[in-house]
Amino acid sequence: MSAEERSQFPRQIVLIGLSGVGKTTVGRMIAERLGWPFVDTDDVITSRHGRTPADILESDGELAFREIEAAVVAEAAKQSPAVISTGGGAFLNPRSRRALGERGLICYLDATPAEIARRIDDDDPDVKRPLLGEDIEARLHELDRERRPFYNNADLWVPVQGLSAPHGEGPKVAAQAAGEAAAARILHSWATEGARLVAQPRRLDRFAAVEPPRVPAAVVDTGAERYPVWVGPGEIGRLPDRLRQLELDNRRIFVISDANVMEHHGRGVAETLDSAGIAGASYIVPSGEASKTLRVAGEVYRWLAEQRAERRDLIVGLGGGVVGDLAGFVAATYLRGMPLIQIPTSLLAMNDAAIGGKSAVDLPAGKNLVGAFRQPAAVLSDVETLRTLPRRSYTEGWAEVLKHALILDPALLSLLEREAGALTTSQPDLDLVAGVVARSSRLKALIVSSDPTERGLRAILNYGHTIGHGIETATGYEQYLHGEAVAVGMMGAAQIGAELGTMERELLARQADLLRAFDLPLRAPGVRGRAVLEAMRLDKKVAQGRRSFVLLGGAGRAVVRNDVPDDVVQRAVADLVRE
Ligand SMILES: NC(=O)c1ccc[n+]([C@@H]2O[C@H](COP(=O)([O-])OP(=O)(O)OC[C@H]3O[C@@H](n4cnc5c(N)ncnc54)[C@H](O)[C@@H]3O)[C@@H](O)[C@H]2O)c1
Ligand SMILES: [Zn+2]
Secondary structure, eight states: OOHHHHTTSOSEEEEEOSTTSSHHHHHHHHHHHHTOOEEEHHHHHHHHHSSOHHHHHHHHOHHHHHHHHHHHHHHHTTOSSEEEEOOTTGGGSHHHHHHHHHHEEEEEEEOOHHHHHHHHHHSOTTSOOTTOOSSHHHHHHHHHHHHHHHHTTSSEEEEOOOOBOTTSOOHHHHHHHHHHHHHHHHHHHHHHHHHHHHTOTTHHHHHHOSSOOOOOSEEEEOSSOEEEEEEETTTGGGHHHHHHHTTOOSSOEEEEEEHHHIIIIIHHHHHHHHHTTOOEEEEEEOSSGGGOBHHHHHHHHHHHHHTTOOTTSEEEEEESHHHHHHHHHHHHHGGGOOOEEEEEOSHHIIIIITSSOEEEEEETTEEEEEEEEOOOSEEEEEGGGGGGSOHHHHHHHHHHHHHHHHHHOHHHHHHHHHHHHHHHSSSOOHHHHHHHHHHHHHHHHHHHHHOTTSSSGGGGGGTTHHHHHHHHHHTTTTSSOHHHHHHHHHHHHHHHHHHHTSSOHHHHHHHHHHHHHTTOOSOOTTSOHHHHHHHHHHHHHHTTTOOOEEEEEETTEEEEESOOOHHHHHHHHHHHHOO
């Protein structure tokens, strides 16, 4: 590499994120790889003042500490090359943000508060975590809420979420692996696009802003692509603004939707585009799974060709998971790929299908057999559209939200238990719904970002799906909606977890109460157990003979086991289908 080439890379990498997320570990790895010095601003404070940040906070108060910290950060920001790890709160100071943004590639390390709390729990008791107090997890949640708007401004979002290892290895081992993956990802992005990211116009203004701009609920960053997930009532009306933010304005928009959704929301979208002077056209497919075929995709291609759609134009998928999958598939393939925005209108699509870039159509031989990974440029979840969603679809949509809470987020789990009544009324408070959808979307985004092509961690999203898919197949996809089958499948998985002792039996009852509170089924009486097991066995073949089961290791925590005995599975399924 010539000196000139080298100078094109940012000469400073800055790590931000909550206390305990792994900034020091990841920072050291990167510094070692690049042969750069590693600067931990907390360590600098300690050596300079003879007291740790924790001590200073305790004796002098937060204000005094932030002054000291800002001075140290300002100095560190002048060093280059360097890998700089900052204290969790440092990035809240606009001066520090600007100083760090000047030269540094800003990388936000992200993991759920529950995961961070587990690691801290496992830490050396001598490591002091300033500001965390007694209930570490609750405090981390608070800090997360407060700081996320600032963190979300980063150039890169890097997941360091670990998976609890199957055989009792502690969170340390998982954290180490997640840390290595994070370091590799940062180095890759730094080399391939770091210079471009740091040179972006308006970037420093963003850092300098005293008030954080309104940030998306979540960001998906696969290492190659990154995009926001906006959640709120009225998002459809903000589409023109969002297009400007994404620099996707000045192009034609091709909306793909279905008949039901167009009936209720087509006009709103058309008026929004019209009043912003955006040229658009729409193609309406019949509602329902039958539209997810190559034949329908072919009709959409023909329409796009007639419309002379160009590669820079934009496809918008407006609808539930069926439309999202179809629009994603078309956007991935037409002209070898066009930009895509997902506007999910079902609860299932908002929390699941629209986030993660999977798209597919069905074949007579089976569902979702032909597809592509195609990340959208953004996801806009307008919870107002849920007002017209049929009741049964609204109800089944909660299953994936409950799943996210059960496998990843004990605090969301408690929130869902508290608010079940309010969320399931026929006219729910949309701000409350938006808050929950935002949290659930964030969990999905974090997992998808860790594992964009489904090689590892993303497997935990299959909680309840092994048996759930078996039930769907055994009943020919007619009797149970996906979320309903997953609810039953989660009960089966919890039964297995309780039997194998990965979790307490109490959690089984707690999950049952939760599903009941959301009007989801707990059992599938009358379904043929043999057929369910047979369908599961076929599923297993696809996975090279290894049947891994996602179980709970506690409230808000998933474990993956591939040693679940057949008879335990058989008993669990038999229980679920008994009349
Ligand atoms: N790509 C992925 O990662 C992924 C993940 C999960 C599911 N999926 C796919 O998603 C599909 C299921 O999604 P779904 O449950 O949203 O089905 P869907 O798209 O068929 O929507 C369900 C029904 O509700 C209607 N509808 C949707 N939004 C509405 C609204 N706001 N008002 C009135 N009616 C509305 C639809 O017209 C349809 O009749 C399946 O094909 C599944 O394979 C994909
Ligand atoms: Zn699912």
